[in-house]
Amino acid sequence: MADKKNQFTHYDAINWNKVIDPIDKATWEKLTEQFWLDTRIPISNDMKDWRSLGPVEHKLYDHVFGGLTMLDTLQSQDGMASLLDAAVTPHERAVLNNIKFMESVHAKSYSSIFETLDTPAEIDEIFDWASKNEQLQYKANKINSVYHDPDPLKRKIASVFLETFLFYSGFYTPLYFVGHNKMANVAEIIKLIIRDESVHGTYIGYKFQLAYKELTEQEQKDLNSWAYDLLYDLYDNEEKYTHQLYDEIDWFDDVMIFLRYNGNKALMNLGLEPMFADGAEDVNPVVMNGISTSTANHDFFSQVGNGYRLGQVENLSPDDYNVGKSTQAGLDSSKEE
């Protein structure tokens, strides 16, 4: 990146042999190790299960995935651009470039699922629904407005809330069904996305905490109350969204527990106190079972195991990445199991 004071005469090359923050390098290694593409998952193997589901379940899948496409689109466009703008180290910028591309892979994955399961008319209906749904538009625009806020810490908070909280009203459906041994390949994609989001949320939360430590006590207090206000606001909207999606199938209460549990995880990624009483033990065990099932092995892809981390989130420390431990370097998945 050019030195802003002297940008026409000086430009620094990125040196991975002089890493300023070892978490950048560990995260780069973790994310590149777990690289995947939607085209490698045999979604069509779920057709028999798909045909066994009724119109209510089909509509639910279609709409939750339409909503998730919207959020991943936002992350791949304005979200990562807004974080790149505030990156402190060149290696952080490289990690965010990786995340930006993977957000595009996530967004595209839903189209691969639609292409396999839905007719062209149904696909049109999904995107039409997403573009007109009031609550979906509300949250996308709310988060996007923060992405254009001058305060880089607020932008990080919005990103973590999207990734560790807002996604989960959508993730509930495929996790519920795979917990009942249905739609395993679609769920495989979702679990790969969840695994990525877990690293993104932790990493961006960690970068938030670094900058947060530099604030005065009063600035921290103000930012905390801003963050809780934003989460309350998103929660209110999410309640309405969850009613729309899940009332017909009668899962509203269970989805809200799952959302509150993940809302706490989002706060903890930022080093903030949880605000909901719900813990892992309150979440529907079928969904927990769906989320914790390890990734199926797909031949050449088999070394990429899936590990969603359950339970309590702790603040990140360099030890979490097992820095320096060759191929096993990465977020410690054992501590949350």
Ligand SMILES: [Fe+2]
């Ligand atoms: Fe994503």
Ligand SMILES: [Fe+2]
């Ligand atoms: Fe993400």
